[in-house]
Amino acid sequence: MDVEHNESIGETKSAIQTWRYRHHFTYKADQGKNIIVQCNLCLPRVNLLSTSKTSTSNLKKHLDRTHLGCDAKPAAKRGRKSNDYNGEESRNCQLKKIKAEILSKCMSQAKTDDLIFNFIVEDCQSFYVLEQPGFKKLIAGLTEGLKSMDRLTLFTKVDLGFSRMREALMAKLGSVQYVCTTADIWTANSRSFFGMTCHWIDTRSLERKSAALGFARLHGRITYDTIAGRIHDIHVAYNIESKVQTTVTDNASPFISVFKEFAVENQDTEDDIGFYENVGAILEGEPEQDMLLFLPTVQRCASHTLDLIVTEDFWQAVSQGPMCQLHYSAMAKVFAIWSKCHHLQVGMDAAEEIAKMSLVVPAVIRWNVEYCGVQKIVSLTERELTELCARLEVPRLQPEEMAFLKEYVTVFHPLAFALELFQAEKKCYLGLVIPTVLSLKNKLNEQKAAAHYLGDVINAIVMAIDVRFQELFASTEAKIATATTPQFRLWWMAASEREEMCSLLATEASQVEPCLETDANTSQKSSSNLSEDDFFSYGPVKQTEQNQQRGVNEEIGKYIEGTGKSLACLQDFPRVKQLFLKYNTTLPSTAPVQRLFSQKGNLVTSQRNFLTDDYFERVQLLRYNSNVCSLFTE
Structure with missing residues (x-):
């Protein structure tokens, strides 16, 4: 029985009696201002719904969400022509069928298998998770009855x-x-x-x-x-x-x-x-x-070389200088704070509550992470640091130790910045290394005059930079890579060396093709259409070679005199662009392969x-x- 046949039973009049989808519901009971009906489309599962006597919005939402594309054949509404009503009904049914098709495609078995495969690979999950009962129930519930693939299928997809x-x-x-x-x-x-x-x-x-x-x-x-x-x-x-x-x-x-x-x-x-x-x-x-x-x-x-400088050379310089005891005592207290914050939840909560930030706990390998940890501690106020040490029950840093750590952070900030540059991947080239190292030396020497504790250490580090990067400074490939980087060009070189570098760039540029992105069909066509004038030759054409060399020199000269710093300006200098691709393809560090090893869950x-x-x-x-x-x- 539908709702219309149960009017006498319910002894009530409601909006559902004139609704065009009333035949999909059966009246069950009267409940004050609402009525209880049963959805006929949900059978054999009994699904009771409550709706207002004056509105059918709940029932309409149920049809839209649960029964997309249902075959609704309601009677015509009062005051509406039957042709208009049938046209609207047809459009609604067509739209619902399209939605149903899209939904069915999204819930296909193949798509479900691809999503599971993506989940296993991206998160490095164990293949045995496919056989867990809870995972199977999860997939079946989310996909309305579809199954999770087995391990054999996963191996095949891999x-x-x-x-x-x-x-x-x-x-x-x-x-x-x-x-x-x-x-x-x-x-x-x-x-x-x-x-x-x-x-x-x-x-x-x-x-x-x-x-x-x-x-x-x-x-x-x-x-x-x-x-x-x-x-x-x-x-x-x-x-x-x-x-x-x-x-x-x-x-x-x-x-x-x-x-x-x-x-x-x-x-x-x-x-x-x-x-x-x-x-x-x-x-x-x-x-x-x-x-x-x-x-x-x-x-x-380059980043590993810098890391060796701030670990081996720095420690050697500190151990032989007068600041050895001060550095040891200050870093020992800092490590005590890190240890409590790393191993105890109480320490982490105290750092977040007092300093309103998560205290950085350094890894064992990377010095720049250790530097960031010291920087965080130095940024605390005296009251915050005193309260933090008391809560963690660690020795409090003395004023002289805090002054040493603040100078440590100030002096080595350029070095930490250089490490971050070298460990980048997308915007890091071999041509970045020489200017970065030269700028690092200049900034360290600038800190020497104001340094109270680390003056001798700065001298030792500058000498270590010269020794460890000696091979790079003598490398012709590194010099060309730097010169072909628009951000630097020849500004980093001494004026007496620039003329020789221009000659080297011209020599290298004359040995590369200005445009390598040629179409194979075009080259075949040009070779097949060889004219008589092109065929007959009586020796080398010196004038052409001279014109070519003159064009190379002009291009190099215009590039050197340019002021643009973005890589986009290389499009105007095709030979310089080829040199950039040849020498700056090289990365300055092994950071990408280290990220490959350090991906979560792989090792x-x-x-x-x-x-x-x-x-x-x-x-x-x-x-x-x-x-x-x-x-x-x-």
Whole structure:
């Protein structure tokens, strides 16, 4: 029975009696100003709804939310023509059907599997989560009955996604002329991993692009020939061995031995050429000849070099100076505060309550995080610091210790800023290093006159900068990279050296093509339409070479005299732009590959134990390269 047939039973008159969708509801009971009806479309499930006697808005909302596209055939309203009513009804039904189709597509099984795959890869979840009963119920409830995929399907999607990602990455790298790679080794939970990332600059937008190439497990003893083989194999696998300008590594001894033995610049004689022996083939009993191994030139990580200066050289200078005891006592009290705030919830609450901020607790590795922690403590007022030390039950910092820490923060602020610049990725180039180091030296020397505690330490650090960056200051590649960066040009050089640098830039620019983005069809067409005048030649055309050299000199001169600092101005200097792409593709630090290792959940959790080394590497590469290839497989 619908509502119209139950008028006598309910003995009430309401707005639903003249409503065009009344046939979808059955009257059940009268409840004061409301009536209770049952939805016929929800059968066999009994769904009782309450609505006002004077309004049907609740019931209309129920139809719109639960029964999109329902076949409503109400009677015509009073005072309305039947044709107008039928047209409106048709449009409403058509709109509801479209909404129903969109909803059905969003809730498809394939789309659900893609979302689960994205969840597993992006958050580095264990594959076993798919078999948990709670996760299955969650998926079924959110998708209205769809099922969660099993682990076998997930493994298949990982293989398919990895293949698609690899093909897309190789296609991108195939169209790139210059490439830089970064390499590093990380050990955690008694396991060692070798990671490598790849970086290039888009020729049109001049934006830096990045991708991960490898995240392999290292077994056994780590030797320099093993590392060299890994680097070479990855370069060959992605077909970039001839495009890699440099490989950026830290200053650790394994990488120093690798590039000392195998780098191209050291292979002047036949005796110096390195050979890579395939150990795996020997263990498997397969005869394998030694393969000739060439590696690109190496670029030392600038941020790691600065980190060594503020850890090793700084500590050595402080330990030999008169401020040793003062520095030790001040930092000991600071570390006591950090320890309480890190390990005790009471300490964290006290810092947030008193200082109205979260106190930074430094990591073990990065000095700049430690500097930020000292900066936070120094920013506290004397009352706040005294109350914080009392709440944490740690020794209070004396006035002289606070004065030492404030000078420490002031003196080393330029160094912390330089570290932040080097650890950037998108807007950091090799041409940034020399001006940054020169500016750092100048700012440290400016602090020397006003320094009361750290004057001798500043001298030691400036000398350490000269020693550790000596190779970089003598590098021709670094000088060209700096000169082709519009922000610096030749402003950082002494006036006596600028003429020689202009000649070097002109020589390099004359050896590159001004525009490499040529269409293959255009080049074929121009070669096929060779005229007689172009064919006949009687020796070198000296005038053309002279005109070309004159054009190069004019372009270099205009670039040097320019004042624009954005990379967009390089579009007006095509040869300088090519030099920028060649020499500034190199990154100054290994920060990207360190971020690859430090991604949440990849090395430090037990979830890694549920995957083989091969699938663990695939998941990490898919996660890092999601900007290159979408994780969705549809």
